[in-house]
Amino acid sequence: MEKVENKAQILGLCTNLKAAERASLKDFGEDSHEALGGLQRLLMALVVLVLILGFTATSLIYRVKIAPLRAQLVESRAIIERQEKLASLGTLAAGVAHEIRNPLTAINVRLHSLKRTLVRGSSEDEDTTVIDQEIQRLDRIVRDFLQFARPSDPRLTNINAEDLFGRVQGFLGSELEKASIRLNVESPLTVWIRVDPQQIEQVLINLIQNAAESVERDGTITLRARPSVAPLGGRATPVVILEVIDTGKGIPPTVQKRLFDPFFTTKEAGTGLGLSIAARIVEKHGGALQYQTEVDRGTTFGIVLRAWRKMEMKSQPKILLIEDDASIVSGLKKELQVEGYEVAVAERGDHGLAQAKEQAFDVVITDLKMPGLSGLDLVEQLHAAKPRLPSLW
Secondary structure, eight states: OHHHHHHHHHHHHHHHHHHHHHHHHHHHHHHHHHHHHHHHHHHHHHHHHHHHHHHHHHHHHIIIIIHHHHHHHHHHHHHHHHHHHHHHHHHHHHHHHHHHHHHHHHHHHHHHHHHHTSOTTSHHHHHHHHHHHHHHHHHHHHHHHHHHHSOOOOOOEEEEHHHHHHHHHHHHHHHHHHTTEEEEEOOOOOOEEEEOHHHHHHHHHHHHHHHHHHHOSSEEEEEEEEEEEEEETTEEEEEEEEEEEEOSOOOOHHHHTTTTSTTOOSSTTOOSOHHHHHHHHHHHTTOEEEEEEETTTEEEEEEEEEOOOHHHHTTSOEEEEEOSOHHHHHHHHHHHHHTTOEEEEESSHHHHHHHHHHSOOSEEEEOSSOSSSOHHHHHHHHHHHOTTSOEEO
């Protein structure tokens, strides 16, 4: 009897153990299923995160690397296409200019011959005057068109921006004063540029004349040179920007769209080639012509040129000019600087001799009659101290 009871207890314990095992397996299965679902959700979240990061990285690489390269490629293609068109236009322009100028010259010669036979002040004489004016206008249009289509290569030399501004100010200052327009030159830092002075002067004069027409009267035009960094050729480059700043009417948005288009003009007597020629000249220098404008506030045009590095300036020949006549000093100094020389000045012979002994010069230019020490005595003493230093007098 007791054995039966023990057997029943053992069977009950086995049954309970089996039930507990089933319950454990069920709980384990449920927990495993729940854990697997959580793991799947985590993997899905990681996949989404990887996709987002991949998209973000791709977008960033596109913006930083690919987009600028595409922009450079588009810009390069546009430049190449424009240069090819301009090359073709240059060939056409040469032929057209030749074919037009020859008849114009013949007409002009015959017109002046006819004019000598006419009574001064007669209606026929007035007619020939009008014809002559129109011939000159046609010749100017042909000349401008030829310059736009086939600009000459710049003859590069080193020049201080301040000296370049001074020459332009001397040329236009009095004319602008008559219109009550002030032409100011902001004292720039000593910035040197390597340009063709005559061509860049032409660009500055064109921009100043345009600014004067915008200002009309009682305004200000400012010339300023400043070093900066700007994109040239698709990369950031150290540059010098020659700015023409006016207080005029600004440029309307409709005009801005066609500002550099050849033959587009808002002037009654304009050819529409002034800014186009200016932009071509600056491009020939490896630079760019840019502008900023605000209606009724004014406009700033900037000639962006590559900066001339100081390390290259060290090789500039240095001249000592010994002269007591201020007008000769002023003119000769400017001409020498345009040719790329660094010029030091002494107004007395004894002062010049002291400078030549203390400093290094490549050549000395001296007058013969000067206070302190004559030119011949100076040269004799200088050759004794520095026999290899050449001198001119």
